[in-house]
Amino acid sequence: MAALLSCQVRVLPLLLLLLLCYLGPSAAVLFSSLPKTIIVTASPSPGQVLYAGVDQMNVTWAINQSLPGATVSAYKKVKVSFCYAPASQADRGWRKTDDNLKKDKTCQFKITTQPYATAGSVAYTVERSIPTATFFVRAYVLDSEDAEVAYGQSTNAQKTTNLFDVVGITGRHSSLGIAAACFSAFSVVALAFFFVVEKRKAKK
Ligand SMILES: *[C@@H]1O[C@H](CO)[C@@H](O)[C@H](O)[C@H]1NC(C)=O
Numbered sequence: 001m002a003a004l005l006s007c008q009v010r011v012l013p014l015l016l017l018l019l020l021c022y023l024g025p026s027a028a029v030l031f032s033s034l035p036k037t038i039i040v041t042a043s044p045s046p047g048q049v050l051y052a053g054v055d056q057m058n059v060t061w062a063i064n065q066s067l068p069g070a071t072v073s074a075y076k077k078v079k080v081s082f083c084y085a086p087a088s089q090a091d092r093g094w095r096k097t098d099d100n101l102k103k104d105k106t107c108q109f110k111i112t113t114q115p116y117a118t119a120g121s122v123a124y125t126v127e128r129s130i131p132t133a134t135f136f137v138r139a140y141v142l143d144s145e146d147a148e149v150a151y152g153q154s155t156n157a158q159k160t161t162n163l164f165d166v167v168g169i170t171g172r173h174s175s176l177g178i179a180a181a182c183f184s185a186f187s188v189v190a191l192a193f194f195f196v197v198e199k200r201k202a203k204k
């Protein structure tokens with residue numbers, strides 16, 4: 001009995017610690033709770049088509065000066081991302097928007113993270129990993145714990161204006177891809193052929 005008690009005494013703090021770790025940082029940030037204090041501009045004109053791995057764009061952001069009382073003292077970083085427009089999210093669960101930012105899959109492609117300043121900009125070549133889709137740009141302001149505390153985006157709240165398109169690598173080089181596939185199929189056949197020939201030679 002005494003042994004059991006001492007075991008409990010030793011294990012209990014550990015369990016509490018585990019529970020604390022579990023509950024601690026997971027306070028969910030809801031997108032709908034964030035103030036829109038940042039003005040974000042992306043250089044592509046509405047409907048412009050950019051080619052992944054080739055085209056450049058500029059993104060600028062600035063705090064909206066006409067908003068008094070933004071808690072700027074908590075602002076530590078600005079994280080800028082490519083975000084899927086609603087048209088490119090339809091029927092695609094893996095791009096789904098969720099108000100809980102831990103589960104949100106709207107903005108999967110980071111453009112840059114920089115220390116917070118009242119204004120900033122970045123020149124960005126559309127990365128080769130960006131797929132064919134319609135996008136806008138969103139900036140999150142992060143606090144010292146990397147939690148989102150404010151945002152801004154290059155489109156309106158309904159995500160219908162200033163959208164642009166990206167043509168991804170895979171969409172573009174499909175003929176090259178087919179050629180490569182044929183070539184590798186051919187090499188497998190060739191390998192099998194020579195294998196059989198060698199075996200026959202060996203038998204003789
Ligand atoms: C980005 O900004 C630089 C410097 O202002 C400019 O030279 C360049 O043309 C811009 N690029 C685009 C795609 O707007």
Ligand SMILES: *[C@@H]1O[C@H](CO)[C@@H](O)[C@H](O)[C@H]1NC(C)=O
Nearest residue numbers: 036038039040064065066067
């Ligand atoms: C800046 O904030 C003001 C006050 O809320 C708002 O009316 C205005 O539209 C904002 N400016 C931009 C460019 O979002």
